[in-house]
Amino acid sequence: MKRYSAFAVAREALRYHMGWERAWASPEPKKKYDVIIVGAGGHGLATAYYLGKNFGITNVAILEKGWLGGGNTGRNTTIIRSNYLQDPSAAIYEKSRSLYETLSQDLNYNVMYSPRGVIMLAQTEHEVRGYKRTAHANALQGVSTEFISPQRVKEIVPIINLDGPRYPVLGGLWQARAGTARHDAVAWGFARACSAMGMDIIQKCEVTGVSRDGGKVTGVTTNRGDIACDKLGIVVAGNSGHLADMAGFRLPIESVSLQALVSEPIKPCMDCVVMANTVHGYMSQSDKGEMVIGGGTDGFNSYTQRGSFHHIEETVRALVETFPMVARLKMLRQWGGIVDITGDRSPILSKTPVDGVFINSGWGTGGFKATPGSGWGFAELIAKGHSPLCDEFSLTRFKEGRFIDESVAAGVAH
Amino acid sequence: MLILDCPCCGVRGEETEFHSGGEAHLKRFGPGSSDDDFHGYLFEKVNPKGVHFERWRHVNGCGKWFHAARCTMTLEVFGTYSAQTLEPPQEIKDKITAKRPGWSWREFS
Numbered sequence: 001m002k003r004y005s006a007f008a009v010a011r012e013a014l015r016y017h018m019g020w021e022r023a024w025a026s027p028e029p030k031k032k033y034d035v036i037i038v039g040a041g042g043h044g045l046a047t048a049y050y051l052g053k054n055f056g057i058t059n060v061a062i063l064e065k066g067w068l069g070g071g072n073t074g075r076n077t078t079i080i081r082s083n084y085l086q087d088p089s090a091a092i093y094e095k096s097r098s099l100y101e102t103l104s105q106d107l108n109y110n111v112m113y114s115p116r117g118v119i120m121l122a123q124t125e126h127e128v129r130g131y132k133r134t135a136h137a138n139a140l141q142g143v144s145t146e147f148i149s150p151q152r153v154k155e156i157v158p159i160i161n162l163d164g165p166r167y168p169v170l171g172g173l174w175q176a177r178a179g180t181a182r183h184d185a186v187a188w189g190f191a192r193a194c195s196a197m198g199m200d201i202i203q204k205c206e207v208t209g210v211s212r213d214g215g216k217v218t219g220v221t222t223n224r225g226d227i228a229c230d231k232l233g234i235v236v237a238g239n240s241g242h243l244a245d246m247a248g249f250r251l252p253i254e255s256v257s258l259q260a261l262v263s264e265p266i267k268p269c270m271d272c273v274v275m276a277n278t279v280h281g282y283m284s285q286s287d288k289g290e291m292v293i294g295g296g297t298d299g300f301n302s303y304t305q306r307g308s309f310h311h312i313e314e315t316v317r318a319l320v321e322t323f324p325m326v327a328r329l330k331m332l333r334q335w336g337g338i339v340d341i342t343g344d345r346s347p348i349l350s351k352t353p354v355d356g357v358f359i360n361s362g363w364g365t366g367g368f369k370a371t372p373g374s375g376w377g378f379a380e381l382i383a384k385g386h387s388p389l390c391d392e393f394s395l396t397r398f399k400e401g402r403f404i405d406e407s408v409a410a411g412v413a414h
Numbered sequence: 415m416l417i418l419d420c421p422c423c424g425v426r427g428e429e430t431e432f433h434s435g436g437e438a439h440l441k442r443f444g445p446g447s448s449d450d451d452f453h454g455y456l457f458e459k460v461n462p463k464g465v466h467f468e469r470w471r472h473v474n475g476c477g478k479w480f481h482a483a484r485c486t487m488t489l490e491v492f493g494t495y496s497a498q499t500l501e502p503p504q505e506i507k508d509k510i511t512a513k514r515p516g517w518s519w520r521e522f523s
Binding site for chain 1: 429
């Protein structure tokens with residue numbers, strides 16, 4: 001892998017940019033790998049990257065039925081934050097946020113991490129109490145957040161309307177080191193680094209079955225032939241239930257459609273992320289100037305990758321209340337992704353009833369922010385059999401009643 | 415957009431008129447059952463990619479519960495039927511078989 005640098009840009013400028021190489025290879029699948037990861041989205045690629053980087057396991061294949069980063073990795077609203085209430089959540093999300101800080105340098109790929117700050121608006125007395133409690137919990141967890149006044153909210157976000165028609169802004173939970181990153185670049189950067197370590201990223205390779213022998217995984221069948229493996233990591237978001245079915249176990253997961261939309265590009269008007277959970281809407285401005293808007297989940301199981309229209313209406317209504325200036329913006333695009341939602345709205349990073357099969361799923365509406373942290377923990381789980389970041393998120397927690405109940409994560413806002 | 419016919423009052427409406435009540439034909443396990451059965455009943459939903467049976471309530475209408483047979487990949491509704499039954503009626507199963515040959519859902523097919 002040739003390193004990207006200012007020198008490389010200058011060198012290529014002098015030879016008509018003919019020397020850039022492909023960011024990752026597209027090899028044919030081998031007969032056998034030590035570890036197969038199903039799903040070349042952010043989480044799957046991050047898992048493979050940290051398997052190689054932290055544990056020296058590089059005989060790894062990452063199988064993807066579509067194209068790399070084409071699922072929820074390319075469909076989210078790119079927000080990164082770690083202001084969670086429960087200790088296990090704060091641990092994994094803060095690990096992830098801190099990895100984002102230096103991810104561009106680690107990967108030698110600009111993921112455009114922008115710690116522009118995230119405000120979660122408190123618009124009811126209940127939310128004020130809830131966010132103050134979260135700020136106190138975060139202080140104990142070592143996550144830097146603070147509860148700020150409405151005046152401070154207005155200073156940070158001048159376009160906001162503090163006295164909305166339904167709910168006034170009573171304060172906000174402010175995480176200054178939270179922000180956004182370029183979602184595609186995260187997947188591409190991990191893919192390039194994995195390929196450089198000798199891992200095989202195999203696109204357009206759909207897994208159609210999981211082979212087992214006496215309760216232990218032996219490989220997968222795909223539309224490009226059978227591939228053997230010692231360990232199998234399933235990292236397929238909305239399709240987790242489907243893959244688990246093939247491997248012969250059930251997950252406490254339901255798949256629903258979550259949608260987002262972006263406006264036409266406008267001049268810079270908001271340099272942070274604002275989430276308004278009571279009225280159900282959140283927004284940030286991309287580097288291109290588009291307002292990136294997150295919508296709500298449909299209230300029923302779906303694999304359609306499109307959402308219901310009335311959710312767009314609700315989301316836009318909420319944002320017009322909160323930011324009156326967006327009322328005349330035209331919307332450019334709308335899309336949906338299939339998110340995997342668990343009963344307690346927390347992810348599952350776990351061993352499974354099938355020996356050698358590991359599952360990383362249930363990120364629901366908020367997986368992008370966790371990409372590097374999830375990969376870090378899940379790689380440790382696959383390599384060593386347990387991981388301090390993942391142990392609390394095991395599949396058995398439902399049976400044992402150890403829920404990691406994230407009420408903050410239960411709503412639309414991620 | 416999901417369009418459902420309420421079998422109780424006969425009204426056709428789009429999804430904002432209804433509320434999904436999750437998986438249909440659940441076998442309930444309560445006190446005295448094994449941990450595995452109770453865990454399965456509470457958490458292990460089928461989440462199929464394709465044919466699905468669900469409970470729905472006509473909240474902004476007659477207020478009654480009913481069942482719907484639906485495809486989760488296309489939002490196509492195969493039919494709706496009374497909630498007062500333990501399994502989908504043969505007529506609904508035949509309709510699904512005509513459109514999705516070889517389908518299965520829990521113990522039904």
